[in-house]
Each structure stands twice: as C-alpha cells, then as structure tokens.
Amino acid sequence: MFIELDFQSETPIYEQLKTEIIVGIASGQLTPGERLPSVRQMASDIGINLHTVNKAYTQLKEEGYLLIHRQRGVVVNPEGPEAMTKERQAQLRQILRPLIADSLCRQMTEKELTTFIQSIYDELKEDRSK
Amino acid sequence: MFIELDFQSETPIYEQLKTEIIVGIASGQLTPGERLPSVRQMASDIGINLHTVNKAYTQLKEEGYLLIHRQRGVVVNPEGPEAMTKERQAQLRQILRPLIADSLCRQMTEKELTTFIQSIYDELKEDRSK
DNA sequence: ATCATGTTATACTACAAATATAACAGTTAA
DNA sequence: TTAACTGTTATATTTGTAGTATAACATGAT
Numbered sequence: 027m028f029i030e031l032d033f034q035s036e037t038p039i040y041e042q043l044k045t046e047i048i049v050g051i052a053s054g055q056l057t058p059g060e061r062l063p064s065v066r067q068m069a070s071d072i073g074i075n076l077h078t079v080n081k082a083y084t085q086l087k088e089e090g091y092l093l094i095h096r097q098r099g100v101v102v103n104p105e106g107p108e109a110m111t112k113e114r115q116a117q118l119r120q121i122l123r124p125l126i127a128d129s130l131c132r133q134m135t136e137k138e139l140t141t142f143i144q145s146i147y148d149e150l151k152e153d154r155s156k
Numbered sequence: 157m158f159i160e161l162d163f164q165s166e167t168p169i170y171e172q173l174k175t176e177i178i179v180g181i182a183s184g185q186l187t188p189g190e191r192l193p194s195v196r197q198m199a200s201d202i203g204i205n206l207h208t209v210n211k212a213y214t215q216l217k218e219e220g221y222l223l224i225h226r227q228r229g230v231v232v233n234p235e236g237p238e239a240m241t242k243e244r245q246a247q248l249r250q251i252l253r254p255l256i257a258d259s260l261c262r263q264m265t266e267k268e269l270t271t272f273i274q275s276i277y278d279e280l281k282e283d284r285s286k
Numbered sequence: 287a288t289c290a291t292g293t294t295a296t297a298c299t300a301c302a303a304a305t306a307t308a309a310c311a312g313t314t315a316a
Numbered sequence: 317t318t319a320a321c322t323g324t325t326a327t328a329t330t331t332g333t334a335g336t337a338t339a340a341c342a343t344g345a346t
Contacts (some may be wrong), residue, residue: 038303045254052257062346064322075305080323086304091261099322101215110262119276124175125251126276127182131221132240136277140270146249146256147266166302168334194291205336210292226343229291287343298337305330313322 027056029072037072043082051091054151058104062092065100124134157186159202169204173212181221181232183280188234192222195230 027050031042050056062068065083069076083100086092090107094100129139157180161172180186192198195213201205213230216222220237224230260267 040303043273044242045257048254048261051258065324066321076308078304081303083323087171094323096311096323106261107258108262110259110264114262116211118259118272122273122276123280124178125248127175127179127250127280128237129240130182130277130280131236132238133177134240136274139277140273142248142267143252143256143270144243144271146252147260147269150257150260151171152252170334183307194289195293207337208335211334212293226292287345287346289346292342294341295339296337299335301332301334303331303333306328308326310325311323314320316317316318 027062029068031072031074040078040082040085043072043079044086047082047086048091049150053107053152056102058102058106060102061098062100064103157192159198161202161204169217170208170212173202173209174216177212177216178221179280181236183203183282186232188232190232191228192232193228 029043029046031039033039035042047056047062056062064082065076065079067084069079072079075087083092083094087094088103091103092100093103126139134142159173159176161169161176163169165172177186177192186192193201195206195209199209202209213222213224217224220235221233222230223233227258256269264272
C-alpha cells in the first residue's frame with residue numbers, strides 16, 4: 027500500500043491519511059479483511075507521530091471502514107461503512123454545492139461536469155479488476 | 157441577498173460567506189455589477205467582525221469574483237472569474253476523489269451519483285430564470 | 287467639513303493540528 | 317515467565333489559523 031502525503035498541503039495529515047485509505051478500499055487496493063500496519067509501524071513508515079495515525083485509524087473505525095481487534099490489530103472491515111443515508115446525502119450536497127457553483131461560474135457545462143465525475147469514478151473502479 | 161451562516165459549523169465563517177456569495181452569483185441572485193454591502197455594513201448585518209468580511213471579500217476579489225473600486229465599493233465582477241483551467245480541474249479532482257470514493261464504498265452507483273450532481277446543478281440554474 | 291469607503295497594523299483569545307514522552311493493559315512468541 | 321508487540325490513554329508543548337477588538341490612514345462623496 028502506497029501512502030502519499032503532501033506535507034506542504036493545508037489539509038491535515040490525518041485527513042490525507044484517511045483519504046488514502048478510503049480511496050485504497052474503494053479502488054480495491056485494500057481488500058476486505060486485509061491487515062494494516064500498526065499505528066507505530068505506519069507512523070515510522072511515513073515519518074509522522076503515532077498519534078496522528080491513531081487519530082486517522084480511530085475515526086475510520088467509527089465510520090465503519092476499519093475493525094480494531096486487540097489481537098489481530100487493524101483490519102479492513104469486510105462489512106464496510108453503512109450505506110448512504112439521506113442525512114449523509116444532504117451533507118454531501120452541502121459540500122458539492124459551492125464546488126459546482128464555482129465550476130458553473132467558470133463556464134463548465136453540465137455535460138463536462140458529469141463526464142468529469144465519471145472519469146474519476148472509472149479511475150477508481152479501474153484498479154478493482156487488478 | 158440572504159446570508160445564512162452556521163456558527164456551530166466547523167467550517168470558518170469567512171469560508172461560509174465566500175460560499176454564499178459564489179452560490180449567489182452562480183444562481184443569478186447576485187447580478188453582474190451589483191453592489192454588495194460594505195465590509196462594515198455586512199459585518200454588522202451578520203453580527204461578525206469587519207475583518208472576517210474583509211477576508212472573504214479580498215479573497216473573492218483575488219479569485220475574480222468581485223471588483224473593489226475606491227468609489228463604487230464592492231461590486232460583482234461582470235467578467236467573472238477565469239474559465240476553468242487544467243490546473244484547477246486537477247485540483248478539483250483531488251477534492252472530489254475522496255468524496256466519490258466514500259460514496260462508492262457506501263454502494264452508491266454511478267447513475268445515482270450523476271443524477272445527484274445534476275440535481276444540484278439544476279437547483280442552481282433554477283433561480284437564474286427568476 | 288463630515289461621513290463612509292477600503293486598507294492596514296497590532297494585539298489578543300481560542301482552538302485544532304501535530305509532536306513528544308510516558309505509561310497501561312492485553313496478546314503473542316521465544 | 318520473559319520479552320516484544322498490540323491498541324489505548326494521559327499530559328504537555330509548539331505551531332498556525334480563525335476570529336475579535338481597537339485604532340488609524342487615505343480617498344471619495346455629500
């Protein structure tokens with residue numbers, strides 16, 4: 027598993043780490059039941075503090091992405107997170123609204139936008155067959 | 157112009173204010189050349205500090221959304237921001253990737269996603285005819 | 287002149303991110 | 317049993333950003 031972080035970025039490291047793992051799961055690079063490095067191992071691999079890793083792991087556990095057994099360590103949850111709810115959809119709408127508004131102001135058409143979304147979607151599912 | 161802010165939200169006030177204005181422009185509720193309240197007026201209207209408003213205005217000016225004349229005050233730029241570039245598109249991809257990955261993990265299909273995007277798009281353009 | 291405009295400077299509080307140590311409890315393997 | 321490794325918790329510190337509070341300046345309008 028390749029974790030690529032941008033330490034110059036303004037987005038927090040633990041957020042970036044969460045994103046990397048979620049994308050890894052979505053793309054199939056991380057398989058259900060697969061074990062992740064321990065908080066200390068991952069921390070030393072990336073060169074960050076163990077608490078930062080722990081924060082990412084803990085939140086991903088709360089969101090249903092990971093399972094944390096005392097014995098087996100950190101594992102990708104075969105069940106996965108709960109299906110998209112209406113509340114979460116409304117929340118997603120709040121995030122997407124300004125992004126789409128900005129794209130609209132920059133003369134991006136609806137077609138360009140949907141094909142753009144589609145390309146990201148395909149890029150994620152592409153790795154699933156590998 | 158109705159500015160609705162959520163002071164309980166974790167997203168900064170100036171970010172929310174920027175979003176409100178961009179959405180306002182995209183939806184046509186704010187027309188090209190239209191004047192916005194002064195930093196002090198807007199601040200007292202919403203009940204926040206003038207520097208917070210100034211931060212939002214200044215950044216929107218740098219992004220090409222607003223013009224700031226010494227005489228006429230703050231005005232919606234008729235030219236609008238620059239058209240979508242490849243750099244900005246790559247940046248947008250970085251933002252959307254984790255969101256789509258999450259939606260994918262929650263068993264949202266590509267069709268559901270595009271229709272969802274479309275509904276937000278339509279919602280914005282809807283107000284344009286009013 | 288007076289007032290309102292954007293602009294700048296300074297200082298302060300509050301909070302989150304990230305790191306640094308340290309310790310605890312339980313599991314695993316030598 | 318001992319040693320090493322898990323996740324977990326606690327505490328403290330540093331750093332940067334958000335937001336507020338005053339204050340002042342230069343410019344343009346009435």
